[in-house]
Amino acid sequence: MTEGKWYSRIRRAVLVAAGALTLAAGTTAHASAAPPPSDGGTFSPQVVGGSRAAQGEFPWMVRLSMGCGGAMYTTQLVLTAAHCVNGTGNNSSITATYGVVDLQSSSRITRKSTYVYRNPGYSTSTGGDWALIKLASPITGAATLPLATSTAYDSGTFTVMGWGSATEGGAQQRYLLKANVPFVSDTSCRVAYPSMKTAVEICAGYPQGGVDTCQGDSGGPMVRRDASNNWIQVGIVSYGQGCARPNYPGVYAQVSALSAAIAAKAATL
The missing domain is CATH 2.40.10.10 (Trypsin-like serine proteases)
Structure with missing residues (x-):
C-alpha cells in the first residue's frame, strides 16, 4: 500500500x-x-451504528x-x-x-x-x-485498561467506543457511543485490504456493514472480556475504507502483538 x-x-x-x-x-x-x-x-473516527455508553x-x-x-x-x-x-x-x-x-x-x-x-x-x-x-x-x-499479552482473546465479539462520527463524514459526538463488532479473519480482511499487516493488525466488522468505528475514533481501544470477565484491550482503532461500508471491516492495531x-x-x- x-x-x-x-x-x-x-x-x-x-x-x-x-x-x-x-x-x-x-x-x-x-x-x-x-x-x-x-x-x-x-x-479519528466515531462509532457508526452504536448506542450511548453509560457513565462509568x-x-x-x-x-x-x-x-x-x-x-x-x-x-x-x-x-x-x-x-x-x-x-x-x-x-x-x-x-x-x-x-x-x-x-x-x-x-x-x-x-x-x-x-x-x-x-x-x-x-x-x-x-x-x-x-x-x-x-x-x-x-x-x-x-x-490491561493489554492482551497473547492471542487468546483475539477472536469472538469485541466492543468499540468513541466520540467520533456516527456517520461517514459526519460530526463528532458530544456523548460517548459504543457498539459490538465480530472478529474478521486475516484471510477475509485481506480481500478488502490486500496490504493489511497481518502480523500486527486485526480486523472486526459485519459483512453487511452498518456498525464500525469512524472519523474521530482513531486511537481508541477495541476491547472484550477476559476469562475473569474483566475488560482487556485487544485493538487500537487504526483505519478503514470509509465507515461501516459492506465488505470493508475496520482495521485495528493488534495489541497482543504489540x-x-x-x-x-x-x-x-
Whole structure:
C-alpha cells in the first residue's frame, strides 16, 4: 500500500483549537484525512451504528484534543494510535479529557500532555499503529485498561467506543457511543485490504456493514472480556475504507502483538 492510500483510510477527525473542548464541530471523511499536523494533529473516527455508553461503563476511556481517542495505560500514560501524533518528543499541546461520557460535563478531568512517544516502526511493513502520551501529572485513582499479552482473546465479539462520527463524514459526538463488532479473519480482511499487516493488525466488522468505528475514533481501544470477565484491550482503532461500508471491516492495531513493546517503552517514560 502506498503512503497516499494508507492515509486515505486512516480514521482521523478535523483539528480543534488548542485548549478548546475536545468536541470537534465536524470531521473529514476517512478518504480525505490528511497526515497529522506537527502539534499532534487531530484525526479519528466515531462509532457508526452504536448506542450511548453509560457513565462509568468504560472508565479508562480518554478523548484527546486533536480528535482521537485513547485509553489510560497507567494513571499518567495514555495509549493511542501512532497516526494521531506527528512524532516523538516534548509536546504540551494535547489535552486529555477523562472520567465522563459527556464531553461538556462539568465533572470532566483534563490534563495537558508533556511528552509523546510515537512507535518509530509505525510506517514500516511490520510496524504497529501505537503511541504513548505522557500527561503533566497523574490522574489520581484513574482506571487503567490491561493489554492482551497473547492471542487468546483475539477472536469472538469485541466492543468499540468513541466520540467520533456516527456517520461517514459526519460530526463528532458530544456523548460517548459504543457498539459490538465480530472478529474478521486475516484471510477475509485481506480481500478488502490486500496490504493489511497481518502480523500486527486485526480486523472486526459485519459483512453487511452498518456498525464500525469512524472519523474521530482513531486511537481508541477495541476491547472484550477476559476469562475473569474483566475488560482487556485487544485493538487500537487504526483505519478503514470509509465507515461501516459492506465488505470493508475496520482495521485495528493488534495489541497482543504489540504489548511487549508498549510495556517496555512505558517503563521508561
